[in-house]
Amino acid sequence: EEMQGRNIGMLMPEPHRSQHDHYIRRYLETGVRRIIGMRRELTAHHRDGTPIELELSVAEGIAGGQQYFIGFTHDITARNRAERESRLHLSHLAHATRIHAMDELASTLAHEIRQPLTAVHTTAQAALIQIDGGKRVPEEIEGHLAQITQQARRASQIIDQLRRFLRRDDPQDLSDHHPSVLVEGVLLLLTHRMQSLGAEAHRSYNAAECRVQVNRTQIEQVIYNLMDNALDAMESVDGPRVLAVATCLSGRNGYCEISIQDTGPGIPDEHMGDLFTPYFTTKDRGMGLGLPLCRSIVENHGGQLTAENRPSGGAAFRVSLPILPGVRHR
Structure with missing residues (x-):
């Protein structure tokens, strides 16, 4: 009325x-x-x-x-409120799992930072000795200074990547990225672990113009979890240990794909249906939340996470993410 x-x-x-x-x-x-x-x-x-x-x-x-x-x-007030609370809960859970991974990351940080800092110290000492000895060899000193700059930059990159990975993120904090850049950032954190396992990283980036709009921290966590699982799977392998990562335009129109493949024993058939079930794990120290969390993060980005066994052996996980709207792709 x-x-x-x-x-x-x-x-x-x-x-x-x-x-x-x-x-x-x-x-x-x-x-x-x-x-x-x-x-x-x-x-x-x-x-x-x-x-x-x-x-x-x-x-x-x-x-x-x-x-x-x-x-x-x-x-839809109540529905939208529940969705916002769900996204916030997912963010908190994601942060908790990143903190859970701190033991491995701390070891990586200690080793990776020690190498460039040792190189910086040694090279600087060599330059000082030459200067104190009165030798006029500017070309050699210039080379030493370039090496110091390069190694210091590498140490800074490792620290920045680790800080970004561990920060508490805002679920609404979206930015544009090339998938290969996200992959490389995670590989930087896993360098020491791959060296200790004798594993090699094979890269194939075929989507140079493929860009996605994502929460960088969350998607890097997905990539990290999948790579970490792949390295776990290859620990018991006697043959070559290869972590194959690739980015390409997906078979799904309008999507970009990040694939992570290993040369491990593969996924047992009886476990394939439970991979993304919360609290299901085959690891002694696992929480069973890694893969379910990864799938939730990817789906919240409008994407899809799938798993399969490779015909040649090993497992393959594929992350499909929507391509940034309004950008032309080849």
Whole structure:
């Protein structure tokens, strides 16, 4: 009764309230549909002015020569709140699993940082000895300084990557990246472990122009978990230990794929159906949350995570992510 004879714009927040009549007039003049026949989410107002999240669909009809517009609304406030809480919970869980991996990462950090810092110290000492000895060999000293700069930069990159991996992320913090850059950042963290296992990384980046919009911290965690699992699987292998990583345009139109493959024993058939089940694990120290968490993160990005056994032996995990809209890809 309060609405009878009043402009429906009163239910809308600005700027839609003042523009509502213009929207209707434009449709009547052009016939171009922007809302009619479609569903969209928007914010409306209760009587007291508090916001309410709605799903709106609008239909039109003609009766007695009069044109009518009919709006159907569904209150999705509770649903959206639950989705936001779910994303926040996922972020907290992801951060907890990264902290759980600190023991291995701390070992990696200690070893990886020690190497470039030792090189920096040794090279600087050599340069000082030459200077103290009165030798005028600027070419050699220049080479020493270049080596110091290179190794110091490498140490800085390792520290920056580790800090980014361990930070508490904002689920809404999205940025544009080439998948190969994300892969390389994770490989940097796993260098020492791969060396200790005698494993090699084979790279194949065939999607140079393929860009995705993702939460970098979360997707790097997915890549890290999958690579870490691959290295675990190859620990008992007597033959070659190869971690094959590739990026390419996916067979799914509009998606980019990151594949991580190993030369381990593969996934037992009886375990294939349980891989992504929470708390299922075959590791003595495993929590059974790594792969379910990875799948949730990828699906929250609108992507897909799948697993299969390679015909030649070993397992293959494939992460498909939507390509950044508005970017042309070859």
